[in-house]
Amino acid sequence: MTKTILLGVSGSISAYKAADLTSQLKKRGYTVHVIMTEAATRFITPLTLQVLSKNPVSLDVMEEKLADQINHIQLAQEADLFVLAPASANTIAHLAHGFSNNMLTATALALPSHTPKLFAPAMNTEMLNNPITQDNIKRLKEAGFTEISPKNSLLACGIKGRGALADIDTILETIEEILHA
Template sequence: MHNILAGKKILLGISGGIAAYKSADLVRRLKERGAEVRVILTPAAAEFITPLTLQALSGNPVGQSLLDPAAEAAMGHIELAKWADFILVAPASADVIARITHGMANDLLTTCILASSAPLAIAPAMNQQMYKNIATQANLATLISRKIHIFGPNAGEQACGDVGPGRMLEPLQLVDAVIGVLAAPAQQPLQGVKVTITAGPTREAIDPVRYISNHSSGKMGYALATAAAALGADVTLISGPVQLATPTGVTRIDVTTAEQMYVSSMQQASNSDIFIGCAAVADFRVAALASQKIKKTADNDGLTLQLVKNPDIIASVAAMSAQRPFTVGFAAETEKVAEYARQKLQKKNLNLICANDVSDPALGFNSEQNAITVYSTTAEFALGQRSKTDLAQALISLIYEQYQHEKKH
């Protein structure tokens, strides 16, 4: 997949707020993807994070003052405004949102925004009551009417102790959002393609407090959803219980059990072009769920559970007689990876299967790295070890190529 951020010039504006601490990681994440980053700090932001930190991370001087004689000798604010391919304000306080809305130019950041023709996005970050205030909502509505992109906010517990909307999106969510805006139609080949992805584990209850599950963080499935959405796909993510934020532009359906995931998958599959089964679905569930907690007693040295098979989701999707999607499975194996993957590909009638060796603790479950080999009935594609984000991008591109090939034949 083309790296959309490679060589892009991102001007990051940081306004005053506790979320400014996340902006350091945001700079790093943008740089990781090949972007060139320059930073403007408002005076209030400099109370939360230092220019030296951001200069070290960005590799460029940090702009702070509109009236810096050295910079303005060369019309620094105009130079910055012309330099940027994209301007992102993160965090965007209620104050800076109001000043942008009313076209003010009383500091370096707002002046650069007025003087630039680059796309502009803001990531609101403030107390939940400030965010809900009619003035803030009116300002945001005005910015939206001017085609300015609003990223977020998230909801949850805030630094002040309040709970509600107003938390800045996480750095990786912001990176995904920037990619979504910058991706030109030619870089979004999956426009109009409907993709359903399952991710995470399932939990099969034993009693009200215990369950059977699989090791899975959901990171690979979520990375695939992010990559597909960045390429323009209409993505539905069916997720087991994980601690991950929903990728930007993705519709998420939360489930707990394998049977719930099966029902949602079959509902979505008939309206999907591509179905990717990345979830670590429990193969078995308890035959009889205990209505009360099973007590451990002195004369009870063991516990026998009768298990029954769960529905095979990926095989059921692949067996659809009408409106069958291009079906991609995953095989997490600890031995004979290629042999077992090929068997699964044939037995379940899949178009592709993505196999990885989870016996290596540095790869697969809960790690940031993975390595996958993809098998079709006629070919093999090795995608070497890399971050799950990079691997997902390569894998989505490969799946789309094979999907297109299948359609032609």
């Protein structure tokens, strides 16, 4: 039976890497549904991820395509795994504090407790190291999310430090470990 992965993409310069992740997941035989924040659409178009996933990309929690389904609830119930990559500081904060003001956070909060949840932070080193962000990451872990740690690299802001999205291969390995455990 094909496993369904719900991929959340939030507003980070590394959002463009979601295209490669989506493509790799499809090549491995997974069904992929993508949810994007509005900020993510500034870095990569929903059409790109729709073409690669072969499924509509969900953007607006208030847009219900089917009258007999509540989209964010349906997506959450069908997911075998939730992956938030990249996970921006903003989206991590929203999830850590239970805000459901967009399609991505509403769906993540609607996930059944047994659904594995991964998040891969991607942000500036100072943002990542900020005690508020660290507290939010801790809260997500306490709520059952598993972190795929960011790597040290030259960041988009021009500094070298920890905060770059984990390599796609690392994210894929973590997904495979969880789904085939």
